[in-house]
Amino acid sequence: MNKQELIENIKRKQSFLCVGLDTDIKKIPDHLLDSHEPVFAFNKAIIDATADLCVAYKPNLAFYECLGVKGWQALEKTVKYIREQYPDQFIIADAKRGDIGNTSAMYARSFFEDMDIDAVTVAPYMGEDSVTPFLTYKDKWVILLALTSNKGSHDFQLTMDVDGERLFEKVLRKSQTWAGDDRMMYVVGATQGQAFEDIRKIVPNHFLLVPGVGAQGGSLEEVCRYGMTKECGLIVNSSRGIIYASKGTDFAEAARRAAQEVQRQMAEQLKSIF
């Protein structure tokens, strides 16, 4: 999917919500555990209940890998289901990969060619040649970790370097020489508040993928105040707050209600630009 299509979807759906498919077999409703493929059954129900309210889905690969072969099957089936049933969805593999060039190329092949996923999250620590193999595919995206939502973001990302920039700013600046805003986005945690202002000085037009609203405590209003551009420029993710809104047989309806509430807030924010 290209940038213009993504913007059109946001405008049309009045939503920049990404639903995080962090599907933990230990947290899904008991009645699904009897089904042949409980993880896929859960995902399918969540997707059907939320697809008109969001523009993206983000399976977090850890939750699938921890189930081994079965988890990988559930992931492939989930991606295929979204692709076929809801072709306007932007699919993000939250993988946080990044390795030497020939290895990153293997990951890129896996996500972009075999699974036809739109975007992959990538860690910047290993530098340019670990990221560029992901940048050779048309209309496919790298979402580079810049300033994450967790406490550990203070350990290195906010480290000041000798030129007076923090590491996450150096990542933003340097990575812009690798690709433009047509195939690069950045992860910026919703918990980082006013740092969005500093980030927008360096990347005024890039889309930001923003986790941390909901369970992690970030504020949607604050993210929009400091981070929204005239093209929106934000994809805000919510995982646990939506997919685990209920543990009962009504989990899908509860997820829909939770997504509706977020979408309503997003429509409010979008009034100022669309």
Next chain:
Amino acid sequence: MNKQELIENIKRKQSFLCVGLDTDIKKIPDHLLDSHEPVFAFNKAIIDATADLCVAYKPNLAFYECLGVKGWQALEKTVKYIREQYPDQFIIADAKRGDIGNTSAMYARSFFEDMDIDAVTVAPYMGEDSVTPFLTYKDKWVILLALTSNKGSHDFQLTMDVDGERLFEKVLRKSQTWAGDDRMMYVVGATQGQAFEDIRKIVPNHFLLVPGVGAQGGSLEEVCRYGMTKECGLIVNSSRGIIYASKGTDFAEAARRAAQEVQRQMAEQLKSIF
């Protein structure tokens, strides 16, 4: 496996070689492609040909993931085979993971509980709470990226901070407060030469996992000169130089000869300490 057992294995085998199982379906000998499980068949032959010459195996997960479900099956089968046939081998999942706490915990469960792997490579960018979930398992290890072997290591890892330390030094120093040398190792590329001296000032006793000898151009002698401790303190990885030593039906014998040559050089280096 604990540190003392690893050192004993190195002493006994006169080797600190790790064979990297970067098994690329596009590079394995043609005659294996007819077999039911070509990747596992290749790995099994390589393992049987080299197990007495090395102390560790390191499957790089990208090469398995890119095959989807089949790749994951090959990985699980390979790990199980090593565990059962060669229980003295230290198994490293080269995964370069690192995510927010609850996600890292899922990865840890996957590698340490389900697969009984000894160690996982982890990226430090997201800081302490992305790493600590991997540190709660007895005799299981985190191998944290410090200074990698690729060109991109110059983009951020060698960035100087305001306190006059480079980012990789900050990673080494800070991460020592998370765990001791009984469950933490560091990745340091063989191509980094004299940086090993600076690294040993900060982590005098930690094991270092050293990729980059062979195809990437690092020198074993230089690594040992600057990086070896009185307990060895090194696991040196070779992947392509060993597993693709021949593309013919003699690939396993050729891999053995290549591993023998490295082991011989290692035995020479170990003379000074054991």
